[in-house]
Amino acid sequence: MREKVLKAAAELGYRPNALARAMNSGKSRLIALLVAYLDNQFYPIVLEQLSRKLQRHGYHVLLFMTEPGKQDEVVEQIMQYQVEGIVMVSATLSSSLARECARTGVPVVLFNRYVSSSPASSVTSDNVEGGRQIAHFLVDGGHRRIAFIAGAEDSSTNRDREAGFNKGMAERGVPVFARAVGAYTFEGAAEATRALFRGSERPDAIFVANDHMAFSVMDVIRDELNLRIPDDVSIVAYDDVPESSWKGYKLTTVAQPGEAMIDATIEILLAQINEEVVRRRSVVLPSRLVVRASAKLPVTSAPD
Amino acid sequence: MREKVLKAAAELGYRPNALARAMNSGKSRLIALLVAYLDNQFYPIVLEQLSRKLQRHGYHVLLFMTEPGKQDEVVEQIMQYQVEGIVMVSATLSSSLARECARTGVPVVLFNRYVSSSPASSVTSDNVEGGRQIAHFLVDGGHRRIAFIAGAEDSSTNRDREAGFNKGMAERGVPVFARAVGAYTFEGAAEATRALFRGSERPDAIFVANDHMAFSVMDVIRDELNLRIPDDVSIVAYDDVPESSWKGYKLTTVAQPGEAMIDATIEILLAQINEEVVRRRSVVLPSRLVVRASAKLPVTSAPD
DNA sequence: ATGAAAGCGCTAACAC
DNA sequence: GTGTTAGCGCTTTCAT
Numbered sequence: 136m137r138e139k140v141l142k143a144a145a146e147l148g149y150r151p152n153a154l155a156r157a158m159n160s161g162k163s164r165l166i167a168l169l170v171a172y173l174d175n176q177f178y179p180i181v182l183e184q185l186s187r188k189l190q191r192h193g194y195h196v197l198l199f200m201t202e203p204g205k206q207d208e209v210v211e212q213i214m215q216y217q218v219e220g221i222v223m224v225s226a227t228l229s230s231s232l233a234r235e236c237a238r239t240g241v242p243v244v245l246f247n248r249y250v251s252s253s254p255a256s257s258v259t260s261d262n263v264e265g266g267r268q269i270a271h272f273l274v275d276g277g278h279r280r281i282a283f284i285a286g287a288e289d290s291s292t293n294r295d296r297e298a299g300f301n302k303g304m305a306e307r308g309v310p311v312f313a314r315a316v317g318a319y320t321f322e323g324a325a326e327a328t329r330a331l332f333r334g335s336e337r338p339d340a341i342f343v344a345n346d347h348m349a350f351s352v353m354d355v356i357r358d359e360l361n362l363r364i365p366d367d368v369s370i371v372a373y374d375d376v377p378e379s380s381w382k383g384y385k386l387t388t389v390a391q392p393g394e395a396m397i398d399a400t401i402e403i404l405l406a407q408i409n410e411e412v413v414r415r416r417s418v419v420l421p422s423r424l425v426v427r428a429s430a431k432l433p434v435t436s437a438p439d
Numbered sequence: 440m441r442e443k444v445l446k447a448a449a450e451l452g453y454r455p456n457a458l459a460r461a462m463n464s465g466k467s468r469l470i471a472l473l474v475a476y477l478d479n480q481f482y483p484i485v486l487e488q489l490s491r492k493l494q495r496h497g498y499h500v501l502l503f504m505t506e507p508g509k510q511d512e513v514v515e516q517i518m519q520y521q522v523e524g525i526v527m528v529s530a531t532l533s534s535s536l537a538r539e540c541a542r543t544g545v546p547v548v549l550f551n552r553y554v555s556s557s558p559a560s561s562v563t564s565d566n567v568e569g570g571r572q573i574a575h576f577l578v579d580g581g582h583r584r585i586a587f588i589a590g591a592e593d594s595s596t597n598r599d600r601e602a603g604f605n606k607g608m609a610e611r612g613v614p615v616f617a618r619a620v621g622a623y624t625f626e627g628a629a630e631a632t633r634a635l636f637r638g639s640e641r642p643d644a645i646f647v648a649n650d651h652m653a654f655s656v657m658d659v660i661r662d663e664l665n666l667r668i669p670d671d672v673s674i675v676a677y678d679d680v681p682e683s684s685w686k687g688y689k690l691t692t693v694a695q696p697g698e699a700m701i702d703a704t705i706e707i708l709l710a711q712i713n714e715e716v717v718r719r720r721s722v723v724l725p726s727r728l729v730v731r732a733s734a735k736l737p738v739t740s741a742p743d
Numbered sequence: 744a745t746g747a748a749a750g751c752g753c754t755a756a757c758a759c
Numbered sequence: 760g761t762g763t764t765a766g767c768g769c770t771t772t773c774a775t
Binding site for chain 2: 182190
């Protein structure tokens with residue numbers, strides 16, 4: 136009997152309907168991935184790994200690109216698909232909506248962002264410590280006119296990297312020379328760089344808030360301003376995307392522990408899916424400085 | 440009455456269940472995106488635009504990363520979610536499965552690939568013509584030892600680019616100097632480059648099958664072999680990803696009409712969703728050479 | 744062992 | 760207008 140049915144099913148090309156199954160079992164096996172943009176190479180890689188691993192765990196990925204400012208609207212749609220969890224990559228959601236998710240019992244994990252007032256969990260690298268290390272590295276490299284090019288000022292990554300940087304500079308007793316905003320965009324970074332070099336007193340080093348902007352900064356410095364890196368200006372950034380090791384740039388940068396961050400995200404998500412009541416978790420992973428050739432090296436074996 | 444219900448719904452935080460709706464209406468409003476890899480920057484951008492535009496049309500995106508060799512397995516899963524269409528980005532599916540999709544009436548569009556024997560539709564740029572233009576450009580630039588670094592040899596993009604290149608070379612009466620395979624990977628391209636320069640007779644120009652490999656090729660040529668680009672070797676590639684215009688590379692390349700390809704994909708998909716019986720469509724969009732500084736320019740105003 | 748029935752949340756069709 | 764009902768395809772339960 137069993138076999139008869141199985142045989143007939145195969146012949147008719149029967150396929151179980153995942154939607155129907157989801158509906159009555161209450162488990163959609165769907166995870167929503169909310170992504171703000173993919174032009175910074177850090178994110179495509181995260182997206183790829185996150186999807187692959189989630190698939191391996193039997194989950195399927197619903198992808199949404201957020202339109203700036205209407206992330207909440209998109210989350211509304213997501214919830215209608217009965218997703219079992221939400222990962223926000225380089226994006227945040229309003230605290231009202233976060234509460235809404237908490238109410239429904241849908242876990243939310245912010246990847247590479249955090250909002251302390253929100254019930255959403257988060258996974259980040261230690262951006263504060265990374266910024267601090269960079270300050271020490273640059274000061275110890277003999278630089279005294281160290282500028283900062285900020286990313287999006289409302290992002291926690293930028294806030295933390297800058298806070299750590301300022302702290303590290305203070306610890307070394309060197310004031311921050313200048314500051315400009317690149318908003319994590321290629322063009323914004325180019326403009327910020329031009330602004331920094333407009334005056335008569337020019338920076339001798341720049342901490343750029345992420346790699347993506349740093350490439351643009353380096354292009355302007357070498358191609359427009361005809362300065363040498365690192366002889367005239369040292370550049371250090373943050374992320375360690377694949378392009379950073381390209382020979383055309385050889386960027387000294389703080390590496391985000393991408394894989395560990397992804398694993399932590401999945402672990403939190405899966406744990407929370409099985410929890411009756413979701414409890415918030417925040418993971419901060421260590422990052423480390425990858426020294427290449429875009430910045431002068433510390434001269435003395437400085438204490439740290 | 441209507442208002443009473445609406446009010447109660449709002450208070451209780453009611454949200455329509457998209458799964459239930461999908462089930463009885465038979466329209467899931469789900470499109471599956473099947474992607475092979477995201478490290479070549481061409482694809483993240485395609486993914487981002489495709490998702491955004493699909494969202495705007497009221498569709499939602501189910502993302503799947505294909506594990507090499509088991510694309511069919513993944514498509515099985517996809518079908519269970521009752522998707523209304525499938526877009527394969529840089530991936531193909533077996534013709535048996537393609538027929539299966541055709542039987543079920545689920546439209547499949549291959550993006551940047553095609554399989555002529557398959558019922559699946561496809562959208563590509565004119566890779567043959569692009570390859571041909573490159574051959575002409577390099578010969579007219581005075582090069583006589585022009586090598587080719589292939590991508591994945593089983594991909595239609597590589598086949599077409601190479602075929603066009605060979606044709607263009609033949610038209611100019613110059614034999615192809617050498618050939619190596621980079622398989623569309625960074626490391627493969629580096630190795631291929633080293634192989635090409637191992638002999639005593641070295642190429643004076645290379646057509647690299649895509650930009651992603653070209654960056655690796657340029658790194659090896661400049662950093663390992665200590666040759667100058669384009670003085671010693673000219674490099675031309677294909678795609679025009681954002682990095683190609685970075686000042687560290689200034690890559691001369693054939694631009695894929697990404698946006699037009701995306702629009703065509705969506706148009707085909709939406710049209711086919713509304714067709715009772717899906718009829719195959721294949722679109723080939725024109726591409727154009729973007730001249731930067733990685734290759735010597737044609738000396739004479741050569742006819743073409 | 745096999746069969747029958749209820750119900751997940753919605754929409755469409757048909758009543759009142 | 761307002762209400763009721765059947766059915767999408769599955770799983771779970773209960774009866775045979």
